[in-house]
Amino acid sequence: MNLSRIAKVAAVSVLSAAAALGLWHSTVGAQEEPVVIPRPAIDFPVAGSEAKAIFAGGCFWGVQGVFQHVKGVKNAVSGYAGGEADTAHYDMVGSGQTGHAEAVEITYDPAVVSYGQLLQILFSVAMNPTQLNYQGPDHGTQYRNAIFFQSDEEKQVAAAYIAQLDAATVYPAPIVTTLEPLEAFYPAEQYHQDFLTLNPTWPYIVINDLPKVEALQKLFPAVWQKDPVLVGTL
Structure with a gap:
């Protein structure tokens, strides 16, 4: 039984009822608060006009x-990484027994944004890297925070950045965050794609995710773009 998924649905139901009654109607802070952190001291140039993280x-x-x-960022696709192809399905991943983590494949132009900058955004506003096997209300190994590296360079940059941030004690x-070699990435079901953009008033999104997007705009104005790059139909 996927208790985390049940808890999420239950929480959304309660919040929806509260909103309908006028008891709740405004954005509150996410459980993963944004943190101002330095850029990576070590980065690496990626050849070509397209790369993935x-x-x-x-x-x-x-x-x-x-x-x-x-x-x-040219594309950002929700999906699964860390497990096998035959278990890369939402209902199975939600058991926490497949080895998969809910992950995002980011296709980007390294001439515009570097791998190191993506890491900085990840650690600053997209997640709380000190939470082991959970993020906010979602618990289980499928919600672990991880970097799935595709090369020694990516692994070295990520490891050096984690050491840099720990040494600077920017977190309590x-x-x-684990560093795991990427074996394969499997796109998630279509209904998960562009979920935040398509459901901006859903209570779970309002509470847990919109504050992260707002923090991105505030803390990283140089790389902020108002219109999101959407997946559309896979």
Whole structure:
């Protein structure tokens, strides 16, 4: 039984009822508060006009929604990474037994935004890297925060950045983000794509995810773009 999913649905139902009664109607802070952090001291140039990065940071709705508003991002797809192809389905991943994490595949132009800048956004506004196997209200290994690296360079940059942030004590607890080699990325079901953009008034989105998008605009104005890059039909 997917208790995390049931809890999410129950919470949304309660909040929806409260909104209907006029007891709740405004955006409140997400459980993962944004943090002002320095840029990575180590980055690396990526050749070509297109590259991919795969990040996991809790529910993929919010992570996708954040990166869809970053200049230089050409696409951001919600999906699964860390497990096998035959278990890359929402109902199975939700059991927490498949090895998968809800993840987002980000296709970006390295001439506009670097891998290091994407990491900075991830750690600053898209997730709380000190929460082990959960993010906000969502609990389970499927909601772990992880960087799925595709090369030694990506792994080195990510590891160095985690060490840099821990040394600077910008968080009240150590970073628990895992570095995992990418075996494969599997796009999630169509109804998960562009979920934040298509459902901006859904209570779960309002509470947990819209504050992250707002923080991106406030803390990273140089890379903010108002109109999100949408997946559309896969």
